[in-house]
Amino acid sequence: MTLNEALALVPLDSARVVAGATHLDREVTWVQVVDHPDIEAWVERGHLLLSTGFNWPKTGATAAHLVEKLAAKGAAGVVLAVPHYVEHFPQESIEAAERCGLALIEVPWEIPFRAITQVAHREIIDSQGRALARSEQIHRQLTEAAVAGDGLQDVAVVLGGVLSRCVQIYSTEGVRLADFVVPEIGLASPSFLSGALVALEAVGGLKAMDAQTRAIRWQPRPSRLATKAQSIVGCAIRSRTERLGYVLVAEGAPPLNEIDLRAVEHAGTVAALQISHQRQMAAQEARLGYALVASLIEGRFDEKPGSLERARLAGWDENAQYRLAAVLMDEPNPLSSEGFARREVIANKVRRAMKLKGTPALISMSANQVHSLVPGSVPVEWLWAELAAGRAAMGVSEVHKGVEGMKLAGREVADLMEHVRPGRIHHFSEAVFPRVLAGDPAAQKIFLDRLFGAIGSDKRGEHLIETAIALADEGFNLQRASQRIDIHISTLRYRLAKLAEVTGLALDTVEGRFQLQLGVRLYVAKLD
Template sequence: MKLIDALQLSSFQHASLVAGANGLERAIRWVHVVDLPDPLPWVRAGDLLLTTGYAWPTEAEQQRKLIYALAERGLAGVGLAVPQFLPKMPAPACAAADEIGFPLFEIPWEVPFTSITEEIHNSILTIHYKLQEQSEAIHRELMRTALEAEGLQDIVTTLGKLLGRTVTIELPEGSLLAAYYLGEQLGHQDQPEQQDHKEQQIPYQAAKRHEANASIEQQRYLKTLRAGGQHLHIPAAPELGLPERFVCPIHINREMVGLLWVFEEENPLNELDIRTVQYAAIIMALHISQQRALASLEAQLGYSFLDSLLEGHFNPTSQALKRAQIFGFDPNGIYRVGILVLNAQVPLSREAIAEREHLAELLRRQFQEFGTPPLLSLTQNQIIFLLPEPYKAEQIWEPLKASTISLAVSRAHRGFAAVQQAYNDVRAILPHLIPGQYHDYDELLVPLVLTGDKEARASFLEKLFAPLKAAKNGEVLIQTLLMLARTGFHLKRTAEELCIHPKTLRYRMDRLVKLGAYDLHDAETQFNLQLAIRLLSLEE
């Protein structure tokens, strides 16, 4: 108990505080009576020393030294029985005690020391008993939550109510997972920029805390926690509007998977609060571990489903279609196949495997932000995934891009059977990828054609002439376009070869530009048309 609380006891009613009023928050562990010239060997930190003053030093300097020594030993204070041997606490002792905030009391001689020791000891035992009861109640409530919680938000809510404080969980890099603020829970999906209602401020405050986490000082804290630190008290950051905070790491197999934050405000956590937070962190680690195991099982099933699509082994029976629906695959949907490739040697090292898993997790989160189930598979140094329309590959690449990875994406295809074709597309361009860059199939069509890829050749011709095939007299327009290429885009020679009037040629060229957006003055367009002529001549 604290000295200031002991002053409320009946045995202390007639005691007088004569010095060291700034130290009344000191904790009393025990009450000890010592009347020896040198009491230091007989006292320990947290003791309230009671003395009659019989052996108290008489010289002023010795009195001051004794007060300094007792305070340095960590005593709670000193109570002197007056006026039998000393009429009052000596002035030099009072002056030294005021200087260092060490409480000194004068106790009337007629008050027995036994009544003081008995009452304080009983009070300490009562406090410990209540703490034990409170600890058991907290333990039961956390155990109930551990068995019934559906997610981290339930655990955070329970912990916040038990502590009566703001509590948040976030990933080590700073992403908010769940939060509780003054008795109201807020999930990570609620991200208002700014609200007037106090109970809705936590997302904004969490964002400010994430800014603090980016500081050099905060990185030092995280480094300490990663090195095995059990918890840390983080000083207030007034410039960010943040009070003092307590952070406890959440570990699984020595891997720090999260941070449990508690806002201390002006009221620091006591020992029971800290034990509660640490126990809650263990429960959260168990919950995250279980969720990881379930996610791993779901991922393996998802890998198997996607692999069957990629390899063309999927049989669209009614049961298989239900399974596809569970995994979020739309049989009538339009998909592109993408492959993230790690620039790492195969077989992968432990570090490379960890990097691949991290990338896969980031990819899953992106799909969750899109609001679509992630369909992906991991193999060696590749992460294969289906990207549904209308989402663009650039949306996937932008937050992931790094010099150690590259991304290849196929053309868009519809339905079950087309997934294998899309997979073949993207595999064909893998040898042409450049680390740190994103490429799609259409972009690398020409290099594939030049290497003799028959699929690429057909795709190249189809893409080049598709706008004209659907138009009226499309074949005539295609012949005109090819003749322009054969003559080196010489208009007079082209008209002569086609046996048409130059004005007719001009009319056809206007239609070509309008239908296919062909820029006949563009060097790349001219090259593609020249290449098409040679490919067609090979087929003939």
């Protein structure tokens, strides 16, 4: 129970605060009557003192010194019955209380102290019971999240739910692993936590968390995180040997109490168990054949929250763009023991190259091939040069993202690998069209799917297909094409630009127009 809450109880609701009004959030742990000399010797932290004023110093330095000693002992406040022995607190006591942050309260003499202690102690015991029940609830829910082992998202949801606060869980690398958003107005918004980890690192907040085993409160500067300088409560996630990440809570108002802070710490412990468990699973997957990358590119990935979390911990980001680069060794299948060793050499070169670029190595190996998911920002030509793989060949997919994108990349590379030549790097986008011209049915299907799939996915797809056919038939003569489909030439120019955008073809070049014309011929023939 806080002092503010105590003052709302009958009969303390008739009291008057004369000093320390900004410190009424102090916790009241007990209420006692003290009317004897040297009362500070009987005071403990959180005590609310009741005095008739019989032994209270009336004036001078003694009155100020007593207040200072009580504040130093951690008293929650002093209640003085007036005006029987004293009219009011001495001015020296009031001034000292304002300096020390101790609440001084006056109640009418007619209110018996027995009534105050009875109602206050009853409320203290009741609030302790409520606190124990809440603590038990939090402990049980977080423990259930740990036992279930479903993932960090469950931990964030449980913690955010019991605290009614926005929660985010980060890895030490700054990757957001889980979050919980509270939409209600008045609490710290989720946007407040965006960029929180970087800002905390810049001002020493992460170091402070690393140095503590308990949750800490950090008050950022307004310009760093939000228009209002709301505080962050954070706790480091750690195992016995290393830091694994951080739990961050946007505190808002009212401030979190001691039980809430312990809940953040408990969530950090549960998160450590989850991350350690997921790392063990990820390591096991790697030992069993780099299952993550293999499942992604083979279309076997189980897109569940737990699987996605393990993928993120391994370094894969479902929102990032990747190319699949596959090295085809100049080795017959099945591999010899020397072939296996050479395959491991290539995989290690890929790992070192990715480390140079500061990105996780996402690798799988199968037979005489080494597959790597390469971030779109990393030039595959540079990677090929780093490998110095001799007569091996490399096939590279187009850029994709997400689970479906990785599956598509796998299909592209699988199709491309049948046509690669030793000692060269081959891009899927470059290899398809020559095969289309050569009459390869598989390449023609891929070409049409990519071209008219992109056109058809646009909300004006039917109009764009009609326009593409007219342009191809009229040799890209805009006047004749616009007349053929009965639209204004300005509308045709708009559609032409839209076709270039959705197909990726440079329709202002001979090559781009030729590819669209060929695609239209194949498309119309397929319809017939």
